[in-house]
Amino acid sequence: MKKNLLWLLLAVFALPFQSYSQIMPAPDRKEGEGPYDKLIIRGVTMIDGTGAPPIGPVDIVVQRNKITEIKVVGYPGLPIKEEGRPLAGPNDKVLDLEGHFLLPGFIDMHGHIGGTGQGTPAEYVFKLWMSHGITTVRDPAAGNGLSWVLDHKRKSLANQITAPRLLAYTVFGQGATKPITNAAEARAWVNDNKAKGGDGIKFFGAKPEVMQAALEENKKIGLRSAMHHAQMDVARWNVLHSARAGLTTMEHWYGLPEALFADRTVQDYRLDYNYQNEQHRFGEAGKLWKQAAPPYSEHWNKVMDELLALDFTIDPTFNIYEANRDLMRARRAEWHEQYTLPSLWRFYKPSRESHGSYWFDWTTEEEIQWKENYRLWMTFVNEYKNRGGRVTTGSDSGFIYQLYGFAYIREMELLREAGFHPLEVIRASTLHAAEALGMDKEIGSVEVGKLADFVILEENPIQNLKVLYGTGAIRINDQNEPIRVGGVKYTVKDGIVYDAKKLLQDVKTIVDQHKARENARLTQPGLEY
Numbered sequence: 001m002k003k004n005l006l007w008l009l010l011a012v013f014a015l016p017f018q019s020y021s022q023i024m025p026a027p028d029r030k031e032g033e034g035p036y037d038k039l040i041i042r043g044v045t046m047i048d049g050t051g052a053p054p055i056g057p058v059d060i061v062v063q064r065n066k067i068t069e070i071k072v073v074g075y076p077g078l079p080i081k082e083e084g085r086p087l088a089g090p091n092d093k094v095l096d097l098e099g100h101f102l103l104p105g106f107i108d109m110h111g112h113i114g115g116t117g118q119g120t121p122a123e124y125v126f127k128l129w130m131s132h133g134i135t136t137v138r139d140p141a142a143g144n145g146l147s148w149v150l151d152h153k154r155k156s157l158a159n160q161i162t163a164p165r166l167l168a169y170t171v172f173g174q175g176a177t178k179p180i181t182n183a184a185e186a187r188a189w190v191n192d193n194k195a196k197g198g199d200g201i202k203f204f205g206a207k208p209e210v211m212q213a214a215l216e217e218n219k220k221i222g223l224r225s226a227m228h229h230a231q232m233d234v235a236r237w238n239v240l241h242s243a244r245a246g247l248t249t250m251e252h253w254y255g256l257p258e259a260l261f262a263d264r265t266v267q268d269y270r271l272d273y274n275y276q277n278e279q280h281r282f283g284e285a286g287k288l289w290k291q292a293a294p295p296y297s298e299h300w301n302k303v304m305d306e307l308l309a310l311d312f313t314i315d316p317t318f319n320i321y322e323a324n325r326d327l328m329r330a331r332r333a334e335w336h337e338q339y340t341l342p343s344l345w346r347f348y349k350p351s352r353e354s355h356g357s358y359w360f361d362w363t364t365e366e367e368i369q370w371k372e373n374y375r376l377w378m379t380f381v382n383e384y385k386n387r388g389g390r391v392t393t394g395s396d397s398g399f400i401y402q403l404y405g406f407a408y409i410r411e412m413e414l415l416r417e418a419g420f421h422p423l424e425v426i427r428a429s430t431l432h433a434a435e436a437l438g439m440d441k442e443i444g445s446v447e448v449g450k451l452a453d454f455v456i457l458e459e460n461p462i463q464n465l466k467v468l469y470g471t472g473a474i475r476i477n478d479q480n481e482p483i484r485v486g487g488v489k490y491t492v493k494d495g496i497v498y499d500a501k502k503l504l505q506d507v508k509t510i511v512d513q514h515k516a517r518e519n520a521r522l523t524q525p526g527l528e529y
Contacts, residue, residue, distance in 0.1 A: 057073050115144065173206075231254070314391050339470070409469050
């Protein structure tokens with residue numbers, strides 16, 4: 001836990017950090033079938049990720065890992081006429097999935113691969129993601145070390161491991177031999193990061209001269225960037241400064257209320273505030289949006305208009321803070337019992353040193369403040385989307401009771417709560433995320449010429465996003481009994497068809513093995529009996 005906190009602190013202050021405690025690497029792939037010379041997926045209802053409504057029945061033809069044909073083959077409620085369908089040869093693979101729903105593979109824009117503090121083997125994290133249809137993940141920190149992430153990125157691209165495709169956004173300053181203190185040093189590190197194979201940079205903050213040089217240079221050499229505007233630097237460098245300098249995406253919401261201040265220049269911190277005290281940090285953060293300009297005011301609109309003009313992307317990660325507005329809900333989520341590792345559960349419990357485990361004395365008052373915080377925050381994000389701004393879906397799992405895969409679906413639900421139509425939620429999770437990554441020619445929508453990344457399930461996610469959870473959604477059958485429906489059935493990544501439910505079962509087996517080895521069980525904080 002101390003190592004995990006140390007890594008975060010070093011990241012926040014952009015100090016040199018060259019040695020990493022790495023999690024257990026992913027094993028060689030044993031799961032999945034394909035890619036096939038020709039795969040035909042028959043009879044699905046397609047949600048293509050562009051914002052278009054569902055259409056079906058549709059047959060989709062994949063050759064190796066590319067979509068080569070999409071053909072509407074009939075009408076709902078009528079038998080499909082075989083003569084109008086793409087022909088299958090004797091050696092072609094056919095999946096008859098009439099009545100199923102098919103979407104583009106999901107993209108998690110904020111996916112840490114765990115750490116030694118959480119005790120998460122790579123196989124555990126990757127299979128939780130893949131079992132929820134997540135086929136691409138941006139790792140915003142490369143917390144296990146850049147070389148480790150790049151090795152897994154290469155193996156994933158070659159389909160040697162069961163994992164989403166990975167993008168490594170190195171923490172600014174990672175690997176430097178001394179602190180970066182001027183523009184020349186910043187530019188040199190940025191170019192070195194590209195030379196080492198980094199896909200982009202994750203910033204937390206630095207002095208303005210360094211931030212300006214680093215962001216400008218990073219954009220100049222063709223890489224992209226993300227930023228968590230941490231409180232230690234946000235007073236002199238907020239979201240507007242970053243967007244003007246070329247930042248691609250802002251993470252969470254830090255730095256945005258500060259840009260919206262109209263009657264102050266710094267957050268109204270409690271007078272005994274200490275950033276190292278995480279209850280101070282997150283408790284006071286719950287009051288921040290009330291200090292910003294009110295929705296639709298002149299200053300509020302001015303900031304939004306400038307961000308829109310800069311084609312700026314917001315990656316809100318609503319889910320990662322949800323425990324702040326309802327701690328018991330997040331702590332008692334039904335998937336923890338079977339799918340949360342005992343080491344990860346220990347990391348979540350109240351602690352003064354584990355990041356995001358700040359429940360020293362969390363009260364009703366804090367939760368009420370955070371509910372209002374969400375109302376104002378969601379108002380900005382939804383209006384940004386309504387005016388044409390790009391919003392994406394990121395989870396930031398592994399902290400604050402949020403579990404890989406499951407938390408991503410919860411993020412989709414929270415975008416819906418913010419005011420997004422379910423089709424807008426799907427687009428944020430697919431095409432808009434691909435655009436932010438600069439990969440929309442390859443992934444992000446179901447279109448001819450793109451890679452065969454699909455999420456396939458038997459239930460309609462537009463009617464109920466909960467059917468995307470691995471645990472499915474609750475329904476009552478004709479015998480008046482509660483049953484579970486949904487869960488992703490197949491995740492197709494790069495033309496390889498994975499049994500998503502089998503992947504989730506593998507996760508349960510890993511958890512059961514860890515529990516047995518440690519003689520551990522899940523208990524609630526302070527009730528260990």
